[in-house]
Amino acid sequence: IRSGVLGNLCPLPYAESKPRRYKCGLPMPCPDKHFAFRIVSGAANVIGPKFCMDDRVLMSSVKNNVGRGLNIALVNGVTGELMDAKFFDMWAGDTGINELLKFLRPVYEGTLVFVASYDDPATKMNDEARKLFNELGSKAINVLSFRDSWVFVGAKGIENKSPFEQHIKNDKSTNKYEGWPEAVQIEGCIPHKD
Numbered sequence: 001i002r003s004g005v006l007g008n009l010c011p012l013p014y015a016e017s018k019p020r021r022y023k024c025g026l027p028m029p030c031p032d033k034h035f036a037f038r039i040v041s042g043a044a045n046v047i048g049p050k051f052c053m054d055d056r057v058l059m060s061s062v063k064n065n066v067g068r069g070l071n072i073a074l075v076n077g078v079t080g081e082l083m084d085a086k087f088f089d090m091w092a093g094d095t096g097i098n099e100l101l102k103f104l105r106p107v108y109e110g111t112l113v114f115v116a117s118y119d120d121p122a123t124k125m126n127d128e129a130r131k132l133f134n135e136l137g138s139k140a141i142n143v144l145s146f147r148d149s150w151v152f153v154g155a156k157g158i159e160n161k162s163p164f165e166q167h168i169k170n171d172k173s174t175n176k177y178e179g180w181p182e183a184v185q186i187e188g189c190i191p192h193k194d
Contacts, residue, residue, distance in 0.1 A: 068087070073113075104133075113153070
């Protein structure tokens with residue numbers, strides 16, 4: 001650095017060129033004793049859903065553990081550990097709905113239930129399954145239908161309806177893709193269960 005007509009020149013500090021990234025790509029960090037999460041539904045029948053929790057991908061097409069219908073991850077609400085992750089075909093036959101019921105019935109209090117639709121979440125949906133999701137805190141489950149886009153995080157033992165739910169109806173006049181609405185996503189911070 002030379003001194004001259006302008007005096008002593010000093011390099012200026014420069015701003016970071018990219019914004020700071022928090023867990024699961026959230027715009028802000030979660031408070032202590034909270035899990036960061038982001039869930040994106042599938043897009044039409046082409047792009048599978050993705051579940052992220054505390055920067056760990058729980059389910060995705062890359063992990064090859066998602067499929068047509070309802071994609072569900074069960075997470076321990078105290079530790080944040082993935083307990084199980086499966087998908088249930090809600091279009092063909094009765095196997096999907098029967099397996100879904102077997103999967104959800106034994107869910108115990110304090111378990112976080114992450115759900116994302118892919119292609120069709122509801123053709124084989126029945127009253128018992130709707131009741132189970134309702135008990136987990138879902139509001140949209142009562143109107144969920146053919147090819148709707150839906151993401152939801154609930155918990156066994158929740159006292160009120162979950163604040164973590166998005167739903168877009170399949171409507172030919174507003175669908176983004178031919179025959180399907182756009183993908184939906186939710187993100188946020190979930191308090192650890194004590």
